[in-house]
Amino acid sequence: MAGPKNQQIEAAIMQDTDSKLRKKNKNKQKRKIEETDAEDVEIDQNAVLEAGSTEISKKKKKKKANGDGKEEISLNGSGEESIKKNKKKSKEGEGVSEVKIAESAQEEEVIEGSGVVVSGKNVNESRYKALDSFSESGLPDDVLECCKAFDKPSPIQAHSWPFLLDGRDLIGIAATGSGKTLAFGIPAIRHVLNKRKSNASKKVYPRCLVLSPTRELAQQIADVLCDAGKPSGVRSICIYGGTSKGPQISTLKAGVDIVIGTPGRLKDLIEMGVCRLNEVSFVVLDEADRMLDMGFEPEVRSILSQTCSVRQMVMFSATWPPAVHQLAQEFMDPNPVKVVVGSEDLAANHDVMQIVEVLDERARDERLQNLLEKYHKSRKNRVLVFVLYKKEASRVESMLHRRGWKAVSISGDKAQSARTQALSQFKDGSCPLLNWSNWKSW
Ligand code: AMP
Numbered sequence: 001m002a003g004p005k006n007q008q009i010e011a012a013i014m015q016d017t018d019s020k021l022r023k024k025n026k027n028k029q030k031r032k033i034e035e036t037d038a039e040d041v042e043i044d045q046n047a048v049l050e051a052g053s054t055e056i057s058k059k060k061k062k063k064k065a066n067g068d069g070k071e072e073i074s075l076n077g078s079g080e081e082s083i084k085k086n087k088k089k090s091k092e093g094e095g096v097s098e099v100k101i102a103e104s105a106q107e108e109e110v111i112e113g114s115g116v117v118v119s120g121k122n123v124n125e126s127r128y129k130a131l132d133s134f135s136e137s138g139l140p141d142d143v144l145e146c147c148k149a150f151d152k153p154s155p156i157q158a159h160s161w162p163f164l165l166d167g168r169d170l171i172g173i174a175a176t177g178s179g180k181t182l183a184f185g186i187p188a189i190r191h192v193l194n195k196r197k198s199n200a201s202k203k204v205y206p207r208c209l210v211l212s213p214t215r216e217l218a219q220q221i222a223d224v225l226c227d228a229g230k231p232s233g234v235r236s237i238c239i240y241g242g243t244s245k246g247p248q249i250s251t252l253k254a255g256v257d258i259v260i261g262t263p264g265r266l267k268d269l270i271e272m273g274v275c276r277l278n279e280v281s282f283v284v285l286d287e288a289d290r291m292l293d294m295g296f297e298p299e300v301r302s303i304l305s306q307t308c309s310v311r312q313m314v315m316f317s318a319t320w321p322p323a324v325h326q327l328a329q330e331f332m333d334p335n336p337v338k339v340v341v342g343s344e345d346l347a348a349n350h351d352v353m354q355i356v357e358v359l360d361e362r363a364r365d366e367r368l369q370n371l372l373e374k375y376h377k378s379r380k381n382r383v384l385v386f387v388l389y390k391k392e393a394s395r396v397e398s399m400l401h402r403r404g405w406k407a408v409s410i411s412g413d414k415a416q417s418a419r420t421q422a423l424s425q426f427k428d429g430s431c432p433l434l435n436w437s438n439w440k441s442w
Contacts, residue, residue, distance in 0.1 A: 116155050120337035127166065130158040137161055143189055146228035147182065154179030157186070159339045164314065165190060169333040172316045174341040176217075176287075181224045184210070184284045184314045188225070189234045191282040191312065192257040204235070204255030205279040209307060211300060213291040215240040215262055215416065216423065221286065222260040234258065239275070241265040242416035249274045263291065263299035270306055280307040288317040288324045297323070304331055365399055372405060372433070379406070382432040393437030400433065411437035 122128070131137055131153050134144050147153075153161065156174045163170050164187035174180045188208040195207045210225075212218040222238030229236055237251045239261035245268070252259075252274055259266070259275065269275035283304065285291065291300060313332045317324050328336065359367055368385065376383050385407075387393050393411035400407040408422035408431045425431035 115342055116159055117340040118159050118337065119340075121335040123163075123337055128162045130155075131161055132158070137165065137186075139165075139186065139190060140232075142231040143186060143193070143228075145231040146224075147186075154183070156180050156183045156339065156341045159341075160184070161187060163337045163339075164312070167312055169313045169336040170315075171320075171328060171332070171336050171338040172314065172341075173318070173320060173339070174316060175318050178341050180286075180316055181221055182228065184286075184316065185221070185225050185228055187314075188258060188282050188284065189229050189232060192229075192234050193232060195279075195281070204257060206256055206259045206275075206277060207279055208258040208282040208284070209277060209280045209303075210258065210260040210284040210286060211266070211291065211303065212260065212262055212286045213294050213296065214287075215242060215419075217287065218260050218262050219420075225258055225260060229258065236260060239265050239269060240416075241268075242419075245269065245272075263296040263303060266303055267299045270303065277303070277306040278308060281311040282314075283307055283311055284314045284316070285327075286316045288315045288327065289319045289321055292321075292323045292327070297327070300327070365396075368396075369403060372400075376405075376433065379432060380429075382426065382429065383434070384426075385433070385435045387435065387437045390437050393435055396435050400435065405433055406431055407433040407435055409435035409437070 116130075118128075118130075133152055134147050134150075137144070137153075152158070156172060156178045160170055160172060160183045164184065172180060172183060174183070188210070192207045210218075210221055212221055218238050218240050222236055225234075225236040228234075235256045236258040237248065237256040237260070239248050239252075239259060241262060241264050245265075248265075248269065249272075252269070259277070259280075266275065270277065285300065291297075313336075315324070315328055315332065315336075357367070372383065375381055385396060387396055390411040390413045393409045394413075397407055397409040408425055410419050410422050414422075422431070422434065426434040
């Protein structure tokens with residue numbers, strides 16, 4: 001995280017934080033490699049750091065297969081195994097890099113194109129061909145109703161749906177804004193409808209679970225799934241902390257098909273015995289990397305253990321650090337499909353120009369004032385100001401008010417109703433200046 005003395009404006013905080021996170025992950029990987037070295041495994045460290053988590057998992061797999069004994073992995077292609085590193089350029093010229101273990105062509109296949117890399121067992125089969133249109137999915141009109149406004153499936157939808165509709169576990173590396181909510185949402189709705197057909201019971205139990213790291217993301221997913229499920233009668237509920245449990249408990253008791261929630265409140269309701277997940281056979285972990293970063297791993301594990309043992313699992317993550325990889329190995333099918341849209345490396349959004357300025361603490365307010373005068377004079381452009389600490393959110397909000405700006409703020413100290421109200425005022429443009437604290441961790 002940026003030091004309190006540094007002010008980074010115009011999304012610059014994201015870039016700084018992300019590069020530190022990447023360094024942290026590399027260091028973690030390095031430590032892991034050093035530990036593994038002690039177990040008699042011969043590895044070229046630099047090559048492994050580039051290969052990342054894929055390499056680490058490979059060693060584990062091999063150990064299982066051999067039972068014991070010394071293993072030797074050659075990275076120069078001369079041994080029994082080699083690591084193949086593909087660095088391809090997409091049509092648009094954006095770099096797409098993929099590291100894959102070339103173990104057996106039958107087991108692992110790769111499809112690449114238009115900035116999307118699909119890998120996994122049998123992914124080249126014709127039934128998994130990416131969709132060019134919504135109708136190719138074969139889904140009924142009521143399920144596709146929510147897509148009417150769109151011309152065609154987005155790349156993550158086009159590549160994921162054939163696998164998800166076939167019941168396969170899937171790892172999606174795609175950023176928010178790629179259409180990933182419907183990428184897992186539509187197959188989730190179809191899953192619920194299939195379960196209903198095969199079970200005549202009148203009582204409605206949750207069949208799908210979507211875990212999200214933050215309340216705002218959970219609410220956003222729930223809004224999309226509530227709308228998408230309406231034409232087919234699939235009911236969703238959003239469960240998160242900071243609000244009264246009463247309405248959530250009543251909705252659960254009335255019966256819901258899809259539960260979207262943050263790990264903390266969900267675990268509470270499970271322990272209270274009001275949220276039963278034993279019929280859940282479709283699970284989505286959204287922003288899995290962030291969920292683990294925020295320390296939710298124990299809750300995630302405990303919640304997953306409550307779901308049906310025969311289940312389809314989908315994991316979406318913006319990055320693929322070892323901890324997420326480990327979770328996938330434990331809870332997913334051993335042969336999940338992996339769809340990478342863009343790059344697996346954590347990178348700043350190329351659509352946003354990022355300018356980093358390092359300023360003295362005392363110069364920050366003045367600089368922010370100048371930037372607002374430049375970009376927000378008409379009060380029409382919406383502006384987000386990210387700050388690191390909760391108390392900083394209140395200070396910046398008061399400072400902006402004193403200077404005549406109409407601003408709202410969101411921080412962990414505020415009641416959920418105030419947070420929701422601030423967000424909707426920002427979204428509808430009635431208060432186009434939002435000051436957001438500690439945004440990376442909630
Ligand atoms: P998400 O990544 O799920 O947050 O979606 C980002 C935005 O993309 C939302 O506003 C969606 O309504 C929109 N969207 C979802 N699917 C498509 C699609 N196939 N074509 C165009 N926009 C889409």
